[in-house]
Amino acid sequence: MKVITAPLAHLGRAVLALLAITGRVTIFASDGISHFFRPPFYWREFLVALGQIGWLSLPVVGLTAFFTGGALALQIYAGGARFSAEAVVPQIVAIGMVRELGPVLVGLMIAARVTSSIAAEIATMKVTEQIDALVTLSTHPMKYLTAPRVLAALLVVPLLVGVGDIIGIFGGYVVGTQQLGFNPASYIKNTVDFLEFTDVFSSMVKGCVFGGIAATMGCYFGMQSGRGAQGVGQATKASVQAAAVLILAANFLLTSVFFSS
Numbered sequence: 001m002k003v004i005t006a007p008l009a010h011l012g013r014a015v016l017a018l019l020a021i022t023g024r025v026t027i028f029a030s031d032g033i034s035h036f037f038r039p040p041f042y043w044r045e046f047l048v049a050l051g052q053i054g055w056l057s058l059p060v061v062g063l064t065a066f067f068t069g070g071a072l073a074l075q076i077y078a079g080g081a082r083f084s085a086e087a088v089v090p091q092i093v094a095i096g097m098v099r100e101l102g103p104v105l106v107g108l109m110i111a112a113r114v115t116s117s118i119a120a121e122i123a124t125m126k127v128t129e130q131i132d133a134l135v136t137l138s139t140h141p142m143k144y145l146t147a148p149r150v151l152a153a154l155l156v157v158p159l160l161v162g163v164g165d166i167i168g169i170f171g172g173y174v175v176g177t178q179q180l181g182f183n184p185a186s187y188i189k190n191t192v193d194f195l196e197f198t199d200v201f202s203s204m205v206k207g208c209v210f211g212g213i214a215a216t217m218g219c220y221f222g223m224q225s226g227r228g229a230q231g232v233g234q235a236t237k238a239s240v241q242a243a244a245v246l247i248l249a250a251n252f253l254l255t256s257v258f259f260s261s
Contacts, residue, residue, distance in 0.1 A: 028146075028223075029216050035140070035147035042148055049152035053114050053215070057160060060109050065097070065164040068105060069171030072096055077180050089180065090190035093172035098199045099259070102165040104251050107210030110157055111243035115218040118149055119239035122222025123232040131223075146219040150212060157211025158204045165203055202258040209254065210247050217243040 076092045122145055125131050131141050169191060176182040221239035225231045 025216070025220055028220050029150075029212075032142055032146040032150050032216065032219065035143045036151055038143070040143070042144055045144060046148035046152055049149045050156055052117070053110070053149075053152050053211075054156035054160060057110060057113055058163065060113060061106050061160050061164050062167050064105050064109055065102060065168035066171035068101055069093060069097055069168035069173075070175040072101065072168075073172035073175040073180065077176075089172070089176050089182065090187045091194040093176070094169055094191045094195050095199060097168035097172070098165045098195060098203050100251070100255070102168050103161050103203050103206035103210060104247070105168075106157065106161045106164045106207065107214065107247040107251070108244055110153070110160070110211065110214045111217075111240055111247060114153070115214045115239050115243040116236050118215060118218030119222040119225075119236045120232060122219060123225030123235040126223065126225050127227060127229075127232060141223070146216075146223075149219060150215040153211035153215035154208055155211075157214070158207035161203055161207030161210075165200075198258060202254065205258075206251060206254050209250050213246045213250060214243045217246065 073089050073093050076089050076096075080088055122131075125145075131145075134141050134144055173184075173187055173191070176187050177184045217239045221235045221242065225235035
């Protein structure tokens with residue numbers, strides 16, 4: 001009997017632990033969002049977060065999108081050649097970058113760069129008792145540390161996604177016109193004509209959701225960090241893992257909502 005019940009007990013404990021952390025993260029996120037609408041709002045922290053999340057992420061986002069768009073054009077051309085459908089390269093690159101690859105790649109780059117940075121910074125503040133110092137100065141940690149970062153991510157990551165989409169399409173354009181022999185004017189026309197408002201809108205919504213996930217995970221695991229350097233390292237690792245998995249899961253759900261029919 002023990003052989004049968006032991007695996008079920010392990011499974012039950014895992015499910016309960018998952019539900020518990022889901023509840024804690026949900027409460028944490030709702031608490032952070034509520035501080036958007038309650039004064040005071042720390043504009044300096046918000047502007048610093050805008051620069052760190054947005055401006056400083058542009059190089060890695062741009063390079064990732066450019067090379068992905070170029071590689072996508074090569075792959076579509078090679079695959080389309082099997083069915084004499086090479087002409088669809090501009091259309092498929094555009095829809096692939098805007099609907100899926102652009103938002104997901106930007107989200108994962110933000111998770112790798114921004115989530116880890118936020119988690120490490122806040123965890124270090126907790127280890128060195130700087131968060132306790134904020135409390136003694138009558139400054140709410142959620143209002144000072146979480147709300148500005150989450151709001152900045154919600155606003156700036158969609159812009160990064162838009163930039164990534166454009167650069168990715170440009171990468172496909174460069175490869176298509178310089179290496180695959182497409183006419184530049186025809187390539188641009190096919191790209192513009194094929195994209196619809198729903199494609200662009202879904203990309204921006206995904207960027208907003210992914211940005212919120214990335215910043216929230218960084219703040220949450222930073223706040224929950226254990227003591228010492230090991231605690232900081234574990235919090236940083238856990239935040240990136242959680243953000244990446246949640247971004248991919250959210251991408252599936254949002255794609256189902258926008259393009260299920």
